[in-house]
Amino acid sequence: MTSPKRVDPSLPRLDDRPESHPELPERSAVRRSFDRAAAEYDEHAVLQREVCDRLLERLDYTTIEPQVILDLASGTGQGAGALFERYRKARVLPMDLSEAMLKQARRRGGWFRRLHPVGADMTALPIADHSVDLVFSSLGLQWVDDLDRVFREVRRVLKPQGLFLFTTFGPDTLKELRAAWSAVDEKSHVNVFTDMHNIGDGLVRAGLAEPVMDVEHFTLTYETTTELMRDIKRIGAHNVTGNRPRGLMGRKKMARFQAAYEDYRHDGRLPATYEVVYGTVWAPALKKT
Template structure:
């Protein structure tokens, strides 16, 4: 059985990558954010758990029997554990940029001791060509600063007819939060999320075949805008764009932001919309690129 190369159980810390475009996630900030949120993530990642479960259910619609599985952006290991239980004969490799997230998962003990976790950037996977049957990624692609390169890496490691199954956030995500901040200033306060059609085009450019894309909307509600922002911070999902404001936001701006968000209040609750994009795509039968 072919398996990924250079799996390091000691989870080495990566070097900081090059600077990204100002509107895209800054790689070092993403890593730092999730490192800091590792201990609070599981308690607050309600939507993330639900979306992951729905993506796992889609595997029941396939006949794939993978022997090698990558769980990209594995976080604290929800999907890795489910994949390990579902495919008993497979080797599951959790991959995440955040060392602290993977260490948090390891502290669960049990089956995690058997999984060789990889601390790596999804645009530079330390994995052999044509060695993976299934790449699974739930709500991780939105943190990637170069989706084209990420998709090329996934195409490279997938075996012929290997499956890439994923979810990510679309541009309607946190639209209320974005609108409230836009009423305050022109700075970048909310992460930017790729459109479903742009994601599909990127998959095709990478040489992956016949992508099927779907969208589902979720709405979480909060008593206050501050509660929403605390929730986002506790799962490591706050603004990590390169041109985000640095330092603390002044009290006057915060007051204007809270007032602007109030326009969205319904039934005494403030909504936060999440657009979830589901994608299914296969590696072709033979490499032609």
Template sequence: MAEFDDQRGDRQRVRQQIRAAFDRAAEDYDAAAVLQHQVGAHMDERLDLILMQPERVLDIGTGTGRGAERLVQRYPRAEVIAADLAPAMVARARRRVGGWWRGAKVPWRGRRHFTSADLEALPFPAASFDLVFSNLTLQWCDPATAFAEVRRVLRPGGLFLFTTFGPDTLHELRAAWATVDGEAHVNTFVDMHDLGDELVHAGLADPVMDMEYFTLTYPDVRGLMRDLKTIGAQTVTGGRREGLMGRRTLAGLEAAYEPFRTAEGVLPTTWEVVHGHAWAPETTPAQQRSEDGATTVSLDSLRSSVRRS
């Protein structure tokens, strides 16, 4: 029991660190989050291919609310809940989406639409949402815990649409750091095939996974590190050293990154973006579980009741 309590305490501290990092990043986030905005736009395009009109939508990890704004425009009659782990991000989303919502004269229905929420412990009842939308949030979570929570809050036939980062993300920076010291400076990211397995294990059906690569370029390492800090993407690992980077360490990192410089004179950063979606089966989790504890999913009933392109 003591070991379990220690692990739970460690996880809570990690979540607090992540929350604090994104609270600090909120005011300047949009200026640096070019990739996040582009990936969010790609997610919105994918919704063109899915024939559904959800009544209740959750945008978890909404950040400054760009995704929620698109969801409101796409589903004007739906109740859209914009939620984020960081309260400062929720405040930014409220200003962005709330202003659009009132300007568009979309009825508020007297419900709360902005809240702080953790994807690992969603503060919503079971079977609350027809669509859970999550853009580049899962990488800050334990996937098994997050998927179980998504499964719990999805209504039968509901859709989970998400993006996250794959293992090739920031591989140049990881390689450069490896020549400087032996500490963990870059987060490790889960392979999309393992994520697909976790989706099935959580009781979600018909998972579809694919990925795309983005390359962002910088004139120097300082610009990259500045952007990572601005978007709140600091590493949260046991080996992370506290405090500012010293001049000698920065010089070593710059020298180690230099072999990656392209013929155009810029430093590339690779981002592997994993896209995934899965569906909640037409039965509730309680109905799925047999007496021996096994979980079954009827894909035929799912396909017959949910229209897809």
């Protein structure tokens, strides 16, 4: 396991975080954000498509033949569609908090109507115990306010020796954006992302077995900060933490932010780093009696 920079130790551990902690995503804000972004999401989610494809490739190294697949935070259905094509005999359940994203997924074609979309919160899965062979989740876990609870739910619905395959963002994600805003004020302008080691600890606490995790970094570049922030908003990924600034940003603060971000300009472009955490973990086998 690689060792990326650890998350700010002042933040509570996953199992200590109260639902109202201001650094955590607000569920209602997450739902609204993705509902608004649904129509334009596929047009702008370049990184999300690439990461989903790379996560799907990891199934090439397993021998699993799932009968029931749950795609957590399925969004507009890229992962669900690929899983349907790969495992034609399986029942695929795309699940998302945003009904608008699931509606957008239905526009992919008649094949989606053969799936079984579920509108639900991943912290309370409407799925029977020990009924799923594969839980797949690409870039969705960073939007929940209680990862431990999600991991317990995944453990509950997985069959013995079922597979949980996921990606999420790590704490280096949008580090340039966070640093530029820190030169302006002390408010939360960027979502907080959980360190890989803390994620691994949460998986073990939930009773999942043999977690294998690694990290990959991507850099997108932009001409201006306006272009960057517009891109983030168009995929529903803007700040949804409880202590995010409310109301319009003043011109002076915006000018200071833009000036601070200019320090990162390289070869005429402004970088935006994304740290992607990949995880593979199994439900334990049945204990012999």
